[in-house]
Amino acid sequence: MTRLFGHTMRSELVLLYVIEALICFAVVYSILSYSGLAANGPVERYQAILFAAALSLCSGVVSGASGLYQPEGWHRVGRFIASTLVAALLLVLPAKLVLAVVAPHADTWGHLAELLAGIIAVIVLTRLGYRLVLQSGWLVRRLAVIRGQNGPLAIEREFGARARGEELFEIAAVMPQSGVPDAQSLRDKRIWGVIAAPGVALAEDASTELRQSGFAVLSESEFLEQRMNRVDVERLAPDWLTRATRRSGPIEAVLRRTMDIAGSLAILAFALPLLVLTAIAIRLDSAGPILYRQERVGLGGRTFSLLKFRSMRPDAEAGGAPRWASRHDDRVTRVGRFIRLTRIDEIPQVINVLRGDMSLVGPRPERPVFVEQLGRVIPHYEDRASVRPGITGWAQVNYPYGASVEDARMKLAYDLYYIGRRSLFLDLLILVATVRVILFQEGSR
Numbered sequence: 001m002t003r004l005f006g007h008t009m010r011s012e013l014v015l016l017y018v019i020e021a022l023i024c025f026a027v028v029y030s031i032l033s034y035s036g037l038a039a040n041g042p043v044e045r046y047q048a049i050l051f052a053a054a055l056s057l058c059s060g061v062v063s064g065a066s067g068l069y070q071p072e073g074w075h076r077v078g079r080f081i082a083s084t085l086v087a088a089l090l091l092v093l094p095a096k097l098v099l100a101v102v103a104p105h106a107d108t109w110g111h112l113a114e115l116l117a118g119i120i121a122v123i124v125l126t127r128l129g130y131r132l133v134l135q136s137g138w139l140v141r142r143l144a145v146i147r148g149q150n151g152p153l154a155i156e157r158e159f160g161a162r163a164r165g166e167e168l169f170e171i172a173a174v175m176p177q178s179g180v181p182d183a184q185s186l187r188d189k190r191i192w193g194v195i196a197a198p199g200v201a202l203a204e205d206a207s208t209e210l211r212q213s214g215f216a217v218l219s220e221s222e223f224l225e226q227r228m229n230r231v232d233v234e235r236l237a238p239d240w241l242t243r244a245t246r247r248s249g250p251i252e253a254v255l256r257r258t259m260d261i262a263g264s265l266a267i268l269a270f271a272l273p274l275l276v277l278t279a280i281a282i283r284l285d286s287a288g289p290i291l292y293r294q295e296r297v298g299l300g301g302r303t304f305s306l307l308k309f310r311s312m313r314p315d316a317e318a319g320g321a322p323r324w325a326s327r328h329d330d331r332v333t334r335v336g337r338f339i340r341l342t343r344i345d346e347i348p349q350v351i352n353v354l355r356g357d358m359s360l361v362g363p364r365p366e367r368p369v370f371v372e373q374l375g376r377v378i379p380h381y382e383d384r385a386s387v388r389p390g391i392t393g394w395a396q397v398n399y400p401y402g403a404s405v406e407d408a409r410m411k412l413a414y415d416l417y418y419i420g421r422r423s424l425f426l427d428l429l430i431l432v433a434t435v436r437v438i439l440f441q442e443g444s445r
Contacts, residue, residue: 001226005425008226012130012139012168013069020063020126021056027118028052031111032102051098055091059119062090065435068123074131079440086439088120095119134168141192142172144181148197169227183213192216195223198235229398230413231420233379241383241419255424260360264350271347278309278335278344285335288314291348296365301385303368304357307348311336343438349391361427362390363415374408381408384415387422394418394426397433400442 002011029052033045063069066086073079095115133139172189175181186194193216196202202210202217210217221232237243268275279290292310295303312331332340339345352358358365363384366374375381395414399407418426436442 005423006421007423007426007429008229010168012134013071016069016126016130017060017063020122021060023126024059024119024122025052025056027122028055028115031114031118032098047102051102055094055098055115055119058091058094059087059123061432062087063123064429064432065090065439067436067440068127070436071131071134074127080127082440084120084124087123088116091116091119139168141169142190143169144173144175144186144189144191144194145171146175146194146196146200146202148200183210183215186210186215187213193218193223195220225417229394229417230410231416233409233413233416236380236416240380240416241386252424256359256427259424259427260353263360264353267347267350274344275347278339281335282310282333282339286313286333295368296389297368297371297385298357298365299385299388301382304352304355304365306357306365307351309339309345309348311340311345341441346391353391357388359388359390361392361430362388363393363418364396364411365389370408374405377405378409378412380416381412383419384412387419392430392434392437394430397430397437 002009002014004014029048032048032051066083067073067079068083068087073083092112095112099112099115169192172191173186194202194210196217196219198220207217218226221235225231282290289310292308292312293305294308296306298304311333313333336345349358353360366384371381393415394417395411398414399411401407418430
């Protein structure tokens with residue numbers, strides 16, 4: 001596991017990104033250098049290097065946006081093909097821009113096809129290679145689990161078996177607290193790390209010796225947080241927020257607000273025709289207002305009026321009691337079902353972002369009545385209000401739509417992870433992943 005700006009990423013996927021970028025650079029550089037694109041001959045070497053580097057970075061971004069950094073999706077052939085086609089479409093614009101700069105007067109459609117074919121070939125082949133290596137077991141890390149008095153740990157349920165050959169951890173040894181072996185015994189079993197159950201505390205000298213010998217020594221909560229990128233809500237200390245691993249400073253706050261404003265204005269500009277068509281469709285489909293206003297809880301527990309395109313009948317809550325949306329909710333209109341699946345109904349929230357009620361990235365704002373209900377049964381639920389809510393967030397790109405208390409508990413685990421490790425880097429990862437969620441309609445209702 002690799003830490004970047006406080007966020008933990010799977011090391012093998014970081015390595016995949018680096019290998020993909022290097023091979024992609026070599027392929028694009030070769031095409032630009034030796035295809036005679038420039039008006040008076042081959043592209044200059046510095047131009048080829050610059051544009052090859054730019055397209056290599058773009059390849060990683062579009063791979064993330066199309067879901068090609070999710071190994072669990074590679075086992076579904078249809079999804080893998082769809083993701084690859086989406087990546088190709090997303091690459092058309094940056095590749096065309098590069099060719100327009102390199103050879104503004106040439107007919108570059110043939111070279112565009114060469115570039116796209118080369119980059120897509122790299123993306124597909126590197127993932128096939130990764131999958132072969134993964135299935136061989138070379139990347140699997142073996143764990144030694146120290147149990148407490150409460151029986152099996154959560155990680156034994158998570159990693160007791162390598163699901164479909166894609167899990168990178170396996171339980172290699174289970175032992176009581178009194179039976180922790182020495183470093184040499186663990187090395188003989190090819191152990192990567194020692195995971196301690198809740199309430200189990202290794203002796204300081206034993207823990208120090210294991211760490212100095214190169215073993216990871218983690219509590220179960222620490223391991224699951226790093227592996228699953230979510231926190232254990234039930235085991236968080238009461239003052240965890242004051243001791244969060246990373247707090248943003250004033251410069252980062254200014255940059256985030258600038259990104260919010262610039263991003264919101266760009267979305268409004270590009271989506272304006274779509275917004276007009278959606279408004280007309282809602283008006284023709286059913287009676288009632290085009291925009292829907294609903295009270296939500298924002299930063300510091302203050303309420304604000306959230307804007308959305310109306311996707312339900314005007315009498316959706318005629319009884320006065322708020323309801324969670326269900327999978328086949330009969331209150332949703334025909335147009336409403338489409339705009340909910342495609343997330344078009346969320347676009348008016350950029351106005352909330354411009355007003356300062358929301359950010360582009362953050363925990364989803366909830367209704368006051370649900371905040372009150374969930375706050376009584378889920379520890380730390382009110383801690384979500386320590387940052388501005390967002391149009392998209394870490395929970396939204398990692399967990400499907402929530403419509404129950406248990407769903408809210410799981411989404412909170414992701415939200416609090418984000419709050420503790422919030423950074424512009426993590427925000428960018430979330431924005432890229434949001435493209436995948438929208439395109440493949442993940443978790444929408």
